[in-house]
Amino acid sequence: MADPVLTVRDLHLxxxxxxxxxxxxxxxxxxxxxxxxxxxxxxxxxxxxxxxxLALARLQxxxxxxxxxxxxxxxxxxxxxxxxIAAMRGHRVTMIFQDPTSxxxxxxxxxxxxxxVLRAGGQRLRAQEARRxxxxxxxxVQIPDPARALDSYPFQxxxxxxxxxxxxxxxxxxxxxxxxxxxxxxxxxTVQAQTLRLMDDLVTSRGTAVLFISHNLSVxxxxxxxxxxxxxxxxxxxxxxxxxFSDPRHPYTKALLAAAPRLLGGGLPDLPQGAEAFADPLLVxxxxxxxxxxxx
Amino acid sequence: xxxxxxLLIHRLALSLLVLAGVSxxxxxxxxxxxxxxxxxxxxxNAGAEAVEALREERHLNDPLIVQYGWFLRDLAxxxxxxxxxxxxxxxxxxAAYLPATLELVFIAGLMMVLVGLPLGRxxxxxxxxxxxxxxxxLSVLAVCTPAFVWGVILQLLLAYVWPIFPxxxxxxxxxxxxxxxxxxxxxxxxxxxxxxxxxNALYHLILPATALALSGIGQSARLTRSSMIETxxxxxxxxARAYGFKEGRIARRYAFRPALIPTLTVLGLDFAxxxxxxxxxxxVFVWPGLSRYGVEVILRKDLDAIVGVVLVIAAMFLxxxxxxxLIVSIINPRLRLAEKRGK
Ligand SMILES: Nc1ncnc2c1ncn2[C@@H]1O[C@H](COP(=O)(O)OP(=O)(O)OP(=O)(O)O)[C@@H](O)[C@H]1O
Ligand SMILES: [Mg+2]
Numbered sequence: 001m002a003d004p005v006l007t008v009r010d011l012h013l014x015x016x017x018x019x020x021x022x023x024x025x026x027x028x029x030x031x032x033x034x035x036x037x038x039x040x041x042x043x044x045x046x047x048x049x050x051x052x053x054l055a056l057a058r059l060q061x062x063x064x065x066x067x068x069x070x071x072x073x074x075x076x077x078x079x080x081x082x083x084x085i086a087a088m089r090g091h092r093v094t095m096i097f098q099d100p101t102s103x104x105x106x107x108x109x110x111x112x113x114x115x116x117v118l119r120a121g122g123q124r125l126r127a128q129e130a131r132r133x134x135x136x137x138x139x140x141v142q143i144p145d146p147a148r149a150l151d152s153y154p155f156q157x158x159x160x161x162x163x164x165x166x167x168x169x170x171x172x173x174x175x176x177x178x179x180x181x182x183x184x185x186x187x188x189x190t191v192q193a194q195t196l197r198l199m200d201d202l203v204t205s206r207g208t209a210v211l212f213i214s215h216n217l218s219v220x221x222x223x224x225x226x227x228x229x230x231x232x233x234x235x236x237x238x239x240x241x242x243x244x245f246s247d248p249r250h251p252y253t254k255a256l257l258a259a260a261p262r263l264l265g266g267g268l269p270d271l272p273q274g275a276e277a278f279a280d281p282l283l284v285x286x287x288x289x290x291x292x293x294x295x296x
Numbered sequence: 297x298x299x300x301x302x303l304l305i306h307r308l309a310l311s312l313l314v315l316a317g318v319s320x321x322x323x324x325x326x327x328x329x330x331x332x333x334x335x336x337x338x339x340x341n342a343g344a345e346a347v348e349a350l351r352e353e354r355h356l357n358d359p360l361i362v363q364y365g366w367f368l369r370d371l372a373x374x375x376x377x378x379x380x381x382x383x384x385x386x387x388x389x390x391a392a393y394l395p396a397t398l399e400l401v402f403i404a405g406l407m408m409v410l411v412g413l414p415l416g417r418x419x420x421x422x423x424x425x426x427x428x429x430x431x432x433x434l435s436v437l438a439v440c441t442p443a444f445v446w447g448v449i450l451q452l453l454l455a456y457v458w459p460i461f462p463x464x465x466x467x468x469x470x471x472x473x474x475x476x477x478x479x480x481x482x483x484x485x486x487x488x489x490x491x492x493x494x495x496n497a498l499y500h501l502i503l504p505a506t507a508l509a510l511s512g513i514g515q516s517a518r519l520t521r522s523s524m525i526e527t528x529x530x531x532x533x534x535x536a537r538a539y540g541f542k543e544g545r546i547a548r549r550y551a552f553r554p555a556l557i558p559t560l561t562v563l564g565l566d567f568a569x570x571x572x573x574x575x576x577x578x579x580v581f582v583w584p585g586l587s588r589y590g591v592e593v594i595l596r597k598d599l600d601a602i603v604g605v606v607l608v609i610a611a612m613f614l615x616x617x618x619x620x621x622l623i624v625s626i627i628n629p630r631l632r633l634a635e636k637r638g639k
Contacts (some may be wrong), residue, residue: 087540095535097534103532103534103535104535116545120541145575153629
């Protein structure tokens with residue numbers, strides 16, 4: 001089996017504000033192997049985004065955050081050597097966001113932002129070369145007139161175009177791990193589907209590993225190789241996509257899937273909050289143990 | 297037509313309209329205030345005929361509306377009338393006193409931008425840590441204390457107790473003013489290669505300009521800080537960090553430029569307000585600027601001069617705003633490209 005590019009083991013996270021301490025992750029474990037597409041599904045506030053932020057070593061140093069447990073990204077410990085992770089941001093580990101238009105600085109041209117992205121990790125690059133590479137990257141995400149897109153400001157392009165730009169930026173430096181946090185959920189459904197398919201094609205052909213954070217069960221089913229279901233800071237079920245969808249075992253997953261067909265667009269249904277059974281322990285499908293664990 | 301040019305023309309037209317309004321207002325207000333300008337100008341010992349003759353000469357016996365007609369006719373010929381106090385054309389007086397004020401205000405404005413913005417940026421970057429607390433404390437102190445009080449404090453400390461800087465005036469005694477080109481001593485001295493004179497003028501500018509600038513520096517630091525902090529929360533800054541943009545570069549460019557847009561407009565107003573504050577600072581530092589002239593003509597009810605001074609100050613306000621609008625529209629592509637978006 002390939003080495004994991006992301007390993008999370010028994011990760012706890014709490015936010016402290018004044019005397020109040022809220023624990024948002026209660027010891028989650030997950031991993032993403034090289035070239036694998038793994039989804040993390042859960043309702044709003046369940047702790048998906050904070051997990052991605054921890055993997056980028058963006059949260060650990062902030063005041064009032066207490067993170068415990070192991071997060072290893074491409075062989076580096078994100079808690080003990082955050083500087084190592086910081087140095088990999090933008091080229092070895094990259095990210096795609098919910099709303100591409102607000103993720104691009106409104107007062108800079110796409111080309112200026114792209115140039116900066118290409119220089120991530122201190123790579124030396126002449127402006128001309130950067131421009132050439134940016135154009136090539138935009139052509140790859142099927143933007144019709146790359147030169148013009150580079151000279152535009154984000155507000156001059158449509159949301160779908162901006163999402164293509166974002167995907168191009170995310171993949172331009174050939175990352176080993178891509179964190180996609182509900183990519184494009186701010187866009188309308190058809191555009192979202194189009195850009196997701198584009199992203200899927202590109203990461204599959206390049207063998208980029210993806211941690212795909214989502215609300216959307218039907219998208220997850222189409223996109224992911226493996227799925228973790230997270231509920232209130234705990235992973236409740238983990239299995240290969242076909243296992244999980246054909247044979248959901250945890251009460252929470254069952255409830256999700258039972259309710260899903262009634263929903264348009266595949267978003268998560270509202271389930272009775274805190275149904276007791278949802279707190280049941282983790283259920284792992286065959287052959288899906290965390291690395292270093294023995295399958296029960 | 298480019299959107300910037302259109303904006304410029306639009307603002308210019310608006311400015312002229314405002315200026316016309318201000319001129320009407322001040323023209324009538326100055327005239328209905330009690331007191332006979334001719335009597336004040338000639339002194340208590342002048343004879344009644346002499347006063348009457350002066351009133352007649354200045355059309356002061358005509359109805360107000362007719363007087364305004366005379367004013368407009370002169371204005372059309374580029375004439376703001378004659379001061380009863382100095383007995384020289386008002387324009388000539390203003391040309392003599394304004395540059396000293398402008399020089400002071402420019403240097404103060406420069407300080408406001410060059411010190412205030414980086415200070416606010418620093419505070420935002422180290423939010424709620426040492427540098428931030430210090431910067432905020434200094435800003436509040438600077439904002440709360442009026443400029444002329446700063447003037448007295450600075451003068452006392454840095455010119456009197458420790459005589460590092462000159463106490464007053466534009467140049468040391470014995471230093472001849474540079475040839476009059478713009479009226480700004482530093483610029484004129486530089487243009488004619490008199491570097492000694494230039495340094496001397498700059499040396500004299502430091503204390504009064506600092507006194508004038510301090511509240512602006514505090515204000516701009518506070519504004520920049522809060523605007524930067526808001527910008528730091530934007531998704532595009534999260535993106536920048538996720539993509540490994542250098543924190544320093546984010547502070548200097550990537551977050552700074554969008555944060556500057558809301559800040560600049562207010563800074564423009566602060567800058568213009570310095571013109572008014574300069575009056576008191578000039579008093580403290582015996583600065584031969586427009587203030588001395590302005591106060592004098594108001595006390596003497598020197599009608600033409602009052603209108604002239606007010607118009608010049610209003611014009612400076614409007615020009616400042618125009619320049620700020622231009623800068624903002626250059627920084628903010630949404631404004632600059634507003635047209636293209638619709639297409
Ligand atoms: N910086 C922070 N300080 C305090 N609490 C935080 C912070 N970031 C996140 N939280 C809290 O942690 C919990 C998990 O947040 P997270 O953003 O990971 O949820 P999510 O699963 O991504 O939800 P969504 O689907 O809405 O994006 C939430 O209750 C949130 O309020
Ligand atoms: Mg989230």
